[in-house]
Structures are given as structure tokens and as C-alpha cells.
Amino acid sequence: MxxxxxxxxxxxxxxxxxxxxxxxxxxxxxxxxxxxxxxxxxxxxxxxxxxxxxxxxxxxxxxxxxxxxxxxxxxxxxxxxxxxxxxxxxxxxxxxxxxxxxxxxxxxxxxxxxxxxxxxxxxxxxxxxxxxxxxxxxxxxxxxxxxxxxxxxxxxxxxxxxxxxxxxxxxxxxxxxxxxxxxxxxxxxxxxxxxxxxxxxxxxxxxxxxxxxxxxxxxVTAESLKFACNAYHAVKVSFANEIGRWITSLGGDPLEVMELFCRDTKLNTSSKYLRPGNPFGGSCLLKDTRSMLQLGKKRGINMPMIEHCLTSNQDHFKFIDAAIRSHKPRIVTILGIAFKKDSDDIRESPSVRLLRMLTAKKRCRVIGHDFMVKKETAIGVNQLLQNQLFQIPNFSLEESIKKALEGTDLVLIMHNDLRYSQAVAKLPVPVLNVVSWQGFQSCG
Ligand SMILES: NC(=O)c1ccc[n+]([C@@H]2O[C@H](COP(=O)([O-])OP(=O)(O)OC[C@H]3O[C@@H](n4cnc5c(N)ncnc54)[C@H](O)[C@@H]3O)[C@@H](O)[C@H]2O)c1
Structure with missing residues (x-):
């Protein structure tokens, strides 16, 4: 098959x-x-x-x-x-x-x-x-x-x-x-x-x-696919209508905006952002979605679907957290701390949010590793955020993957980096690879 x-x-x-x-x-x-x-x-x-x-x-x-x-x-x-x-x-x-x-x-x-x-x-x-x-x-x-x-x-x-x-x-x-x-x-x-x-x-x-x-x-794949397609079509219609109401309230032309929106077949009407994996984060998506909702609210425009993207994202953190909890680890290694691979940006990074959840109330000790996030090179707002990061009790950032994996009970891979998947290939502890959706088979 x-x-x-x-x-x-x-x-x-x-x-x-x-x-x-x-x-x-x-x-x-x-x-x-x-x-x-x-x-x-x-x-x-x-x-x-x-x-x-x-x-x-x-x-x-x-x-x-x-x-x-x-x-x-x-x-x-x-x-x-x-x-x-x-x-x-x-x-x-x-x-x-x-x-x-x-x-x-x-x-x-x-x-x-x-x-x-x-x-x-x-x-x-x-x-x-x-x-x-x-x-x-x-x-x-x-x-x-x-x-x-x-x-x-x-x-x-x-x-x-x-x-x-x-x-x-x-x-x-x-x-x-x-x-x-x-x-x-x-x-x-x-x-x-x-x-x-x-x-x-x-x-x-x-x-x-x-x-x-x-x-x-x-x-089950065929049966689920049909529902996924219909739900996606429903999401598309609701999204277009919410955007339509929002733009109209701002005096813009929703048809023109969506016409241009659809012309972007690289990021918008494409397979990008359609793989189950990381929650969304980073410097733009959360910030601008929140701002958009505020603009709408001031004009009496509700955008429940877009608003619920934020709730949905929170639920995804809870899902990953529950998968980690099911293994009852005392030490967790997070591979990939920046909001995405090859970046040193930790603004609203999902990894940072997860490590805060894990270290809260002394639940776990977290060891992190990132190829780009380094104390000595951080600048501007990321320097500030890094200072806060290093003050989190029970969290440390290691410079080598090997050290980050020493004595760990569970590994969480947050970046699509071959070096990470290779490093954990023979590790005798549970590995949850958020990017490739591995290790979540028994979670629902
Ligand atoms: N309509 C669409 O555009 C569309 C598109 C894709 C999938 N579907 C799916 O296809 C299925 C059928 O949809 P539809 O719109 O054609 O439904 P429909 O209600 O128009 O037709 C179903 C027919 O089945 C008959 N029927 C019920 N029990 C029967 C039985 N035991 N023996 C013989 N005939 C029986 C009914 O009398 C009816 O004529 C649904 O599952 C629907 O979700 C529909």
C-alpha cells in the first residue's frame, strides 16, 4: 500500500x-x-x-x-x-x-x-x-x-x-x-x-x-482526508468572510485585497504552513493577529475564527506538554530554541514557551541547545529576552548537542535539523519530534 x-x-x-x-x-x-x-x-x-x-x-x-x-x-x-x-x-x-x-x-x-x-x-x-x-x-x-x-x-x-x-x-x-x-x-x-x-x-x-x-x-487516511478537505473549505470561506468584514470596516476593498492575497501562490495558496508540527510563534504572527483583532473590536467587528487561532495554538502547546508529561521526565532536552531553524530570534518562540511550561513549579529541569542562539552574539530585543531566558530557574543552554543530551530523560526536537535527528537516533530515551510529528502516536 x-x-x-x-x-x-x-x-x-x-x-x-x-x-x-x-x-x-x-x-x-x-x-x-x-x-x-x-x-x-x-x-x-x-x-x-x-x-x-x-x-x-x-x-x-x-x-x-x-x-x-x-x-x-x-x-x-x-x-x-x-x-x-x-x-x-x-x-x-x-x-x-x-x-x-x-x-x-x-x-x-x-x-x-x-x-x-x-x-x-x-x-x-x-x-x-x-x-x-x-x-x-x-x-x-x-x-x-x-x-x-x-x-x-x-x-x-x-x-x-x-x-x-x-x-x-x-x-x-x-x-x-x-x-x-x-x-x-x-x-x-x-x-x-x-x-x-x-x-x-x-x-x-x-x-x-x-x-x-x-x-x-x-x-482511516481516506476517511480522515475527506473530513480534513471539507473542514479546510469551511475555514477558507470563514476566513475570507472575516477578512471581508474587517476590511470593509476599515474602508478598504476586500475583493481587491483577497485577489492580491490569492496571487501569492508561494506562501498563501500553497502547501506552506499546512504540515502538522510546531505551534506558531515568532515576531509576527501572534503580534499582528492580536493587533488585527483589536482593530476589528474597536469597530464592532468580531472575527471568531481568527481569534480562535490563538486558542487553537494554546491547545497545541497543551497537547505537546501532555505528550511530555505522559513520560514523567525529570530532565528534558529541547533541541532548537529560536522560533525557527537557522534564526537566532527567540521572540515569542514556541520552544521558550514550552521550556517555561516545563520548568514552572520545578516540574522539570530543561537543557536547551541551539546552533544560533548564543549569549555573545545576541543583540537588541533578543539580548533582553536572552537575559530573561537565562534567569529561568532549572534551565541551562549547552553549546554542544552531546552535552545537552547527557543524562536526559526525554528529548524534544523543535527544529527540522538533520544534526538533531542523527544525534538522537540511538538514544535510549523517548524522543518527541514536533517537526516530523514523531512520538505522538498514542496522544489524542
Ligand atoms: N452532494 C454533494 O455535493 C456531495 C459531495 C461529496 C460527497 N457527498 C456525500 O455523498 C453522500 C450522498 O450525498 P447526496 O447529496 O447524493 O445525498 P442525497 O440525499 O441526495 O441522496 C442519497 C440517496 O440515497 C437514498 N437511499 C438512502 N438509503 C438507501 C438504501 N438503503 N438503498 C438505496 N437508496 C438509499 C436516498 O433515498 C437518496 O435518494 C453523502 O454521504 C454526502 O455527504 C455529497
């Missing part, structure tokens, strides 16, 4: 034949758009739908949802006999592949209601028990929370050892669903590693005119 690097589709010789008929559970926005695109690609579709009203309309070739381009494709396919609708698959004429696109709405407490997905799986489990030749590959396209595939495996253990079951998250947007289907950003297939591997879905993907990077990952 590939680990988060896009793989090409399997070579032709390794592929299963392209499925001639695909079944789809749930003929709503996702199910019908998918049906339309499969039909367009010469594949026959059998749809299974619980709503009698939808069934009636579809049998007449009338599409019950409004989505550009879908009506014409469905109508033509019904006329040509390449699309039929029924309650449930016929055990004697099973499709090679079934896509599950039933709804997964919110429950009253905000969790995902998996009732429809579970019902489909119970029914398919029963169908497979009654059919010794049942070999249909099952692919979930409904959005499911992390852990769902595993939960379904426990619900239908025999089904999962018999046929491949995978999650293939859908990234289409209503209104441009056909267009999105034909040019998806990427295709992710998630499955449980120890169980039968999906094959037919790869052949189906290879049959499309579009060629998208396909990555086969662990089920």
Missing part, C-alpha cells in the same frame, strides 16, 4: 477487466451524477433507490435532481436500456462493482448518521450469504467518518473477508458535478490493509478519459 504519494494506475496487464455493469446504491446528487458519467463512458448502470417517488421519475427518464447535464444523459440511457432502477440487486445478475452513495446526514448532536450505510451493508451481507458466487467489489462514495470501514467490518465480518470493500471519497461540487467528475483533483482509494484489495475500481478509473493521480491508502 502506498503511503501518501500519488501512484499511477496499475499497468494494463495487472488490471481486472473494466466492469461492464456497475450498481449504485442511493440515487441522489452523488449517485445520479456518478451514474450519468459512467453511462457517458459506455458502462451500464443499475441504480438501487428506496424512494418510490425517485424511482417512478427515473423510470420515465426524469432526473429528480437539478444538476447541469445529468438530465440529458439519464434520459438517453433509460431510452437505450443502459440505466435501470430497482429496489435492490438481483442475486442472479450481480454487477461486478457496486458504488454506495446513500446519504450520511447529521444527527441532532452533529455526528454522522450512518443508518443508511449500515442498512445497505447488512443487506449486502445477507445477499452474499445466500449467493455462493457473490464476488461484487463494494466501494463507498458516501462521506463516512474515520473508523467507519472498520466498524462495518465488525458488523459484517464474512462479507469483508470475501470481497474487497473500499472507500473512494467523492470531491464533486453541486452545480459543477459533471465537470468535477471529469477532472477530479485526485483519486484516493482507502481500504483495510489485511483484507482483500480493491481491483475493479482501479480498472474503472483507468477507463475514464481523465487520468488523475490515484493513491491507495489505509482506510
Amino acid at each position: 502506498k503511503k501518501a504519494s500519488p501512484s499511477l494506475l496499475p499497468e494494463l496487464s495487472q488490471r481486472d477487466p473494466i466492469p461492464a455493469k456497475v450498481g449504485i446504491f442511493g440515487l441522489g446528487y452523488v449517485g445520479l451524477t456518478t451514474a450519468a458519467c459512467l453511462i457517458e463512458n459506455g458502462i451500464s448502470v443499475e441504480g438501487y433507490e428506496v424512494s418510490p417517488q425517485k424511482q417512478q421519475l427515473l423510470k420515465k427518464g426524469i432526473c429528480p435532481i437539478s444538476e447541469p447535464g445529468v438530465q440529458a444523459l439519464i434520459e438517453k440511457a433509460v431510452r437505450e436500456g443502459r440505466f435501470c432502477v430497482k429496489d435492490f440487486p438481483d442475486g442472479n445478475k450481480l454487477p461486478d462493482l457496486i458504488l454506495i452513495c446513500v446519504g450520511t446526514p447529521s444527527t441532532s448532536n452533529g455526528s454522522t448518521d450512518l443508518r443508511h450505510v449500515k442498512k445497505v451493508f447488512r443487506q449486502l451481507n445477507q445477499l452474499s450469504a445466500e449467493n455462493p458466487s457473490f464476488g461484487t467489489e463494494l466501494i463507498i462514495r458516501s462521506t463516512i467518518p474515520p473508523g467507519t470501514l472498520d466498524m462495518l467490518r465488525k458488523l459484517c465480518p464474512r462479507l469483508f473477508v470475501r470481497v474487497p470493500v473500499a472507500f473512494y471519497p467523492e470531491f464533486l461540487r453541486e452545480g459543477t458535478a459533471l465537470e468535477d467528475f471529469h477532472s477530479p483533483p485526485q483519486s484516493i482509494i482507502g481500504s483495510i490493509p489485511s483484507l482483500p484489495k480493491p481491483k475493479k475500481i482501479f480498472s474503472l478509473l483507468a477507463s475514464f478519459t481523465f487520468q488523475t493521480p490515484v493513491t491507495h491508502v489505509n482506510a
Whole structure:
């Protein structure tokens, strides 16, 4: 199984034949758009739908949802006999592949209601028990929370050892669903590693005119990714709207500002700042975020999302602190004291904040090391801050990594520096590497 690097589709010789008929559970926005695109690609579709009203309309070739381009494709396919609708698959004429696109709405407490997905799986489990030749590959396209595939495996253990079951998250947007289907950003297939591997879905993907990077990952990765994407889109919209309200209150033009903002594809609309790791700190982000919030408040503008970035950052310190606490160390070594690698700037440095948390109430002794932070070269505000740093009881800064590691109970790596990872490679104590997110596996 590939680990988060896009793989090409399997070579032709390794592929299963392209499925001639695909079944789809749930003929709503996702199910019908998918049906339309499969039909367009010469594949026959059998749809299974619980709503009698939808069934009636579809049998007449009338599409019950409004989505550009879908009506014409469905109508033509019904006329040509390449699309039929029924309650449930016929055990004697099973499709090679079934896509599950039933709804997964919110429950009253905000969790995902998996009732429809579970019902489909119970029914398919029963169908497979009654059919010794049942070999249909099952692919979930409904959005499911992390852990769902595993939960379904426990619900239908025999089904999962018999046929491949995978999650293939859908990234289409209503209104441009056909267009999105034909040019998806990427295709992710998630499955449980120890169980039968999906094959037919790869052949189906290879049959499309579009060629998208396909990555086969662990089920939990695919399930989490879909939620991360939707949350990120929600964050982007809220961010843009908060910035819009703030700029308007200041007499500026938010559209112009955000247009220019998006032109910066190096830092703004890029993969920069999108790796889990250090809390943010340094001389600018905290200072300017606080100032921005103050400016807004004076004008009656609330920016709860941006404001909560500060709370979120505090929570990240608590998360790292809890991970350290779980090892009950008396001596902690922090490698990297400046706010980032190759800098001597310790203004609002996350490392300094952490070492203050650790040394408070004599909890731990902290030994620090940094290649750039040196008493003799500090100047200006950093000289002042260093003086305060060296007055912290139970903290010392060592000049050599070797000395900083002597007698330590735990190492915290705060800078992405090969010299640090090499130095701790054979150390018999716990190492928490904040930059590469190592040592946090059991924390949540
Ligand atoms: N709509 C989108 O833009 C979009 C995009 C990406 C992912 N998704 C996800 O895809 C899934 C489907 O979304 P949708 O918008 O198409 O939902 P929808 O409500 O429009 O359609 C779901 C359909 O499933 C049917 N259904 C329910 N139980 C069934 C069963 N046991 N057998 C057969 N049919 C059954 C319902 O009657 C309904 O027609 C959801 O999990 C959603 O989160 C939606």
C-alpha cells in the first residue's frame, strides 16, 4: 500500500477487466451524477433507490435532481436500456462493482448518521450469504467518518473477508458535478490493509478519459482526508468572510485585497504552513493577529475564527506538554530554541514557551541547545529576552548537542535539523519530534 504519494494506475496487464455493469446504491446528487458519467463512458448502470417517488421519475427518464447535464444523459440511457432502477440487486445478475452513495446526514448532536450505510451493508451481507458466487467489489462514495470501514467490518465480518470493500471519497461540487467528475483533483482509494484489495475500481478509473493521480491508502487516511478537505473549505470561506468584514470596516476593498492575497501562490495558496508540527510563534504572527483583532473590536467587528487561532495554538502547546508529561521526565532536552531553524530570534518562540511550561513549579529541569542562539552574539530585543531566558530557574543552554543530551530523560526536537535527528537516533530515551510529528502516536 502506498503511503501518501500519488501512484499511477496499475499497468494494463495487472488490471481486472473494466466492469461492464456497475450498481449504485442511493440515487441522489452523488449517485445520479456518478451514474450519468459512467453511462457517458459506455458502462451500464443499475441504480438501487428506496424512494418510490425517485424511482417512478427515473423510470420515465426524469432526473429528480437539478444538476447541469445529468438530465440529458439519464434520459438517453433509460431510452437505450443502459440505466435501470430497482429496489435492490438481483442475486442472479450481480454487477461486478457496486458504488454506495446513500446519504450520511447529521444527527441532532452533529455526528454522522450512518443508518443508511449500515442498512445497505447488512443487506449486502445477507445477499452474499445466500449467493455462493457473490464476488461484487463494494466501494463507498458516501462521506463516512474515520473508523467507519472498520466498524462495518465488525458488523459484517464474512462479507469483508470475501470481497474487497473500499472507500473512494467523492470531491464533486453541486452545480459543477459533471465537470468535477471529469477532472477530479485526485483519486484516493482507502481500504483495510489485511483484507482483500480493491481491483475493479482501479480498472474503472483507468477507463475514464481523465487520468488523475490515484493513491491507495489505509482506510482511516481516506476517511480522515475527506473530513480534513471539507473542514479546510469551511475555514477558507470563514476566513475570507472575516477578512471581508474587517476590511470593509476599515474602508478598504476586500475583493481587491483577497485577489492580491490569492496571487501569492508561494506562501498563501500553497502547501506552506499546512504540515502538522510546531505551534506558531515568532515576531509576527501572534503580534499582528492580536493587533488585527483589536482593530476589528474597536469597530464592532468580531472575527471568531481568527481569534480562535490563538486558542487553537494554546491547545497545541497543551497537547505537546501532555505528550511530555505522559513520560514523567525529570530532565528534558529541547533541541532548537529560536522560533525557527537557522534564526537566532527567540521572540515569542514556541520552544521558550514550552521550556517555561516545563520548568514552572520545578516540574522539570530543561537543557536547551541551539546552533544560533548564543549569549555573545545576541543583540537588541533578543539580548533582553536572552537575559530573561537565562534567569529561568532549572534551565541551562549547552553549546554542544552531546552535552545537552547527557543524562536526559526525554528529548524534544523543535527544529527540522538533520544534526538533531542523527544525534538522537540511538538514544535510549523517548524522543518527541514536533517537526516530523514523531512520538505522538498514542496522544489524542
Ligand atoms: N452532494 C454533494 O455535493 C456531495 C459531495 C461529496 C460527497 N457527498 C456525500 O455523498 C453522500 C450522498 O450525498 P447526496 O447529496 O447524493 O445525498 P442525497 O440525499 O441526495 O441522496 C442519497 C440517496 O440515497 C437514498 N437511499 C438512502 N438509503 C438507501 C438504501 N438503503 N438503498 C438505496 N437508496 C438509499 C436516498 O433515498 C437518496 O435518494 C453523502 O454521504 C454526502 O455527504 C455529497
